[in-house]
Amino acid sequence: xxxxxxxxxxxxxxxxxxxxxxxxxxxxxxxxxxxxxxxxxxxxxxxxxxxxxxxxxxxxxxxxxxxxxxxxxxxxxxxxxxxxxxxxxxxxxxxxxxxxxxxxxxxxxxxxxxxxxxxxxxxxxxxxxxxxxxxxxxxxxxxxxxxxxxxxxxxxxxxxxxxxxxxxxxxxxxxxxxxxxxxxxxxxxxxxxxxxxxxxxxxxxxxxxxxxxxxxxxxxxxxxxxxxxxxxxxxxxxxxxxxxxxxxxxxxxxxxxxxxxxxxxxxxxxxxxxxxxxxxxxxxxxxxxxxxxxxxxxxxxxxxxxxxxxxxxxxxxxxxxxxxxxxxxxxxxxxxxxxxxxxxxxxxxxxxxxxxxxxxxxxxxxxxxxxxxxxxxxxxxxxxxxxx
Amino acid sequence: xxxxxxxxxxxxxxxxxxxxxxxxxxxxxxxxxxxxxxxxxxxxxxxxxxxxxxxxxxxxxxxxxxxxxxxxxxxxxxxxxxxxxxxxxxxxxxxxxxxxxxxxxxxxxxxxxxxxxxxxxxxxxxxxxxxxxxxxxxxxxxxxxxxxxxxxxxxxxxxxxxxxxxxxxxxxxxxxxxxxxxxxxxxxxxxxxxxxxxxxxxxxxxxxxxxxxxxxxxxxxxxxxxxxxxxxxxxxxxxxxxxxxxxxxxxxxxxxxxxxxxxxxxxxxxxxxxxxxxxxxxxxxxxxxxxxxxxxxxxxxxxxxxxxxxxxxxxxxxxxxxxxxxxxxxxxx
Numbered sequence: 001x002x003x004x005x006x007x008x009x010x011x012x013x014x015x016x017x018x019x020x021x022x023x024x025x026x027x028x029x030x031x032x033x034x035x036x037x038x039x040x041x042x043x044x045x046x047x048x049x050x051x052x053x054x055x056x057x058x059x060x061x062x063x064x065x066x067x068x069x070x071x072x073x074x075x076x077x078x079x080x081x082x083x084x085x086x087x088x089x090x091x092x093x094x095x096x097x098x099x100x101x102x103x104x105x106x107x108x109x110x111x112x113x114x115x116x117x118x119x120x121x122x123x124x125x126x127x128x129x130x131x132x133x134x135x136x137x138x139x140x141x142x143x144x145x146x147x148x149x150x151x152x153x154x155x156x157x158x159x160x161x162x163x164x165x166x167x168x169x170x171x172x173x174x175x176x177x178x179x180x181x182x183x184x185x186x187x188x189x190x191x192x193x194x195x196x197x198x199x200x201x202x203x204x205x206x207x208x209x210x211x212x213x214x215x216x217x218x219x220x221x222x223x224x225x226x227x228x229x230x231x232x233x234x235x236x237x238x239x240x241x242x243x244x245x246x247x248x249x250x251x252x253x254x255x256x257x258x259x260x261x262x263x264x265x266x267x268x269x270x271x272x273x274x275x276x277x278x279x280x281x282x283x284x285x286x287x288x289x290x291x292x293x294x295x296x297x298x299x300x301x302x303x304x305x306x307x308x309x310x311x312x313x314x315x316x317x318x319x320x321x322x323x324x325x326x327x328x329x330x331x332x333x334x335x336x337x338x339x340x341x342x343x344x345x346x347x348x349x350x351x352x353x354x355x356x357x358x359x360x361x362x363x364x365x366x367x368x369x370x371x372x373x374x375x376x377x378x379x380x381x382x383x384x385x386x387x388x
Numbered sequence: 389x390x391x392x393x394x395x396x397x398x399x400x401x402x403x404x405x406x407x408x409x410x411x412x413x414x415x416x417x418x419x420x421x422x423x424x425x426x427x428x429x430x431x432x433x434x435x436x437x438x439x440x441x442x443x444x445x446x447x448x449x450x451x452x453x454x455x456x457x458x459x460x461x462x463x464x465x466x467x468x469x470x471x472x473x474x475x476x477x478x479x480x481x482x483x484x485x486x487x488x489x490x491x492x493x494x495x496x497x498x499x500x501x502x503x504x505x506x507x508x509x510x511x512x513x514x515x516x517x518x519x520x521x522x523x524x525x526x527x528x529x530x531x532x533x534x535x536x537x538x539x540x541x542x543x544x545x546x547x548x549x550x551x552x553x554x555x556x557x558x559x560x561x562x563x564x565x566x567x568x569x570x571x572x573x574x575x576x577x578x579x580x581x582x583x584x585x586x587x588x589x590x591x592x593x594x595x596x597x598x599x600x601x602x603x604x605x606x607x608x609x610x611x612x613x614x615x616x617x618x619x620x621x622x623x624x625x626x627x628x629x630x631x632x633x634x635x636x637x638x639x640x641x642x643x644x645x646x647x648x649x650x651x652x653x654x655x656x657x658x659x660x661x662x663x664x665x666x667x668x669x670x671x672x673x674x675x676x677x678x679x680x681x682x683x684x685x686x687x688x689x690x691x692x693x694x695x696x697x698x699x700x701x702x703x704x705x706x707x708x709x710x711x712x713x714x715x716x717x718x719x720x721x
Contacts, residue, residue, distance in 0.1 A: 021538055021654045029648055060651030072651035 005293040026085035041211040057127025063105035069121035077307035080252030088256035091359035092212030102245035104131025111233040132173035134164035151180040170200040170215025188230035197222040251323035254331035265338035325373040332360040462573040465497040467532040468584040482686035496579025502646040537657035538649035544662040554679030561593030566670035580638040591638035601631030
């Protein structure tokens with residue numbers, strides 16, 4: 001009787017009853033509500049983000065690892081497992097949840113005023129309000145400190161001008177957390193998307209994360225009251241703290257995408273016959289499947305270990321870089337290798353492998369490129385900064 | 389058999405004759421089945437039954453001061469092997485090999501839990517309606533109680549005893565009935581069948597043993613004024629059946645869409661009480677349950693034979709006739 005790659009290391013035995021229940025609930029939701037439609041959404045290049053947000057909010061997924069304000073208050077491991085199940089369906093859906101919970105909600109939850117929290121967090125947790133997060137700009141990706149978006153004082157108001165790029169949920173968002181240069185350094189602003197001067201044109205023609213809404217944010221003299229600024233933080237520490245949260249979800253999430261690819265490849269290879277026998281019986285195929293199994297299991301263990309460290313309150317951003325660098329790298333390798341096992345069938349939307357591989361191209365560079373995480377780790381182990 | 393009168397309403401098509409399907413309740417001869425209502429129910433024996441005896445008094449559950457008491461619902465759930473998994477029997481005693489497949493809550497029982505929670509919501513919430521999840525099974529079966537608690541039930545009861553192993557439907561119904569007598573709920577809800585045994589007899593047996601009206605195969609359930617009314621799904625539409633509380637209702641999958649447990653529900657479930665009971669606690673004699681106490685036994689089992697090759701009908705101008713002959717021989721037409 002074949003064993004699932006993760007059962008080979010008894011992965012479930014490392015999870016408690018509550019973690020398994022949350023994992024199983026999200027998995028079932030994925031099977032029932034997401035899997036039947038995902039290929040269609042991907043092909044159409046869209047996502048019913050508002051409907052999904054309400055459903056995910058009903059489950060308690062949005063901002064699930066945050067306490068209070070209508071959030072579920074789960075462990076970090078539980079959050080990671082939810083990301084894993086969502087990304088097993090598609091990175092675009094996990095991205096929706098990451099941006100909502102770990103970027104927009106976390107920014108307000110961690111650095112916002114009580115008034116901002118009361119106004120936004122309960123609605124965002126329920127999925128009634130969608131958030132986005134504006135840090136990256138057309139000319140400033142890995143180097144956000146050079147951002148050109150500017151917030152100027154005008155009496156007691158702020159006036160924001162600039163452009164943000166690659167903003168997940170941008171066009172469907174009710175609120176944007178926007179980071180801008182001020183005379184006192186980089187500050188965060190809670191911007192209702194119906195503010196005059198705010199627009200979010202959709203970025204079309206993507207070949208990756210097609211089941212995800214990606215936009216520019218254009219801020220053309222957007223006037224905001226003083227109460228719009230996130231009061232508790234200034235400097236890059238603000239946005240970087242949020243990115244560390246979101247990267248944590250990616251460390252788990254991509255294991256889900258890789259798992260789905262490997263499951264597909266195993267199933268296909270066992271049933272696909274060439275030379276009168278299943279291709280799974282050929283040594284070259286088994287070498288691929290065994291290597292992928294080992295890397296999947298290692299990636300899961302690394303993610304879970306980081307989750308335990310996060311729940312213990314001792315995780316650092318460098319640790320998350322280790323997880324992001326390894327797990328995304330291995331996930332995309334698994335997706336591509338799985339594709340080879342499926343041959344021509346692997347390039348169609350009938351199977352998830354190339355869809356996952358294409359999605360992971362985005363995941364490879366967003367929330368810190370592979371190169372930046374490499375340099376973070378390089379700096380950590382040498383004490384020498386190579387990039388700043 | 390009491391003179392049942394069926395007034396069917398509404399029907400998807402014309403009705404001819406008055407066919408009374410042999411339901412499980414009739415098979416075991418319940419003397420207190422649910423009452424079928426309709427345009428005109430004239431059988432006086434029903435009015436007789438509904439106005440005498442303690443049933444009606446308990447049904448209203450009026451308490452001093454004129455307020456209605458809290459309505460208590462017990463939902464029976466069963467842990468079964470994953471419906472999609474290959475099920476195996478243990479050759480040692482011909483009982484289910486519970487380690488051979490993942491264990492899940494019987495799917496139809498989730499519909500029963502959902503219905504209980506919806507009734508609770510309609511009646512005003514947990515202060516007005518208590519939902520208890522009951523299961524009989526080995527240690528691991530507590531997981532199925534937990535699932536109900538995660539969905540939103542308030543507390544659970546798990547009957548666990550080594551002597552229960554191997555109980556058939558009749559023996560299991562005796563244990564369930566004893567637990568229900570102890571809990572004395574207004575309404576018992578069950579799934580109409582389990583995916584492992586698929587007999588649909590336990591609801592009828594438990595109703596009989598506890599002297600409750602049974603309203604089986606419900607596609608809709610309403611409670612009002614001490615009465616439960618269901619739409620009993622039939623081959624031709626549905627019957628409207630009502631009975632005084634306390635009663636027992638089994639549900640079919642069309643009744644609702646079970647909710648996913650919310651994460652808050654999952655976390656709250658850990659703190660909800662689950663009472664563990666033994667046969668001794670329930671006053672059930674071990675001799676009447678388990679393998680030795682069961683009236684039915686699995687003597688032997690064998691793997692299903694491999695599928696035979698299909699029949700190919702070559703059309704030589706008479707293909708239609710041959711196909712019809714084949715279908716007729718198989719009693720399909």
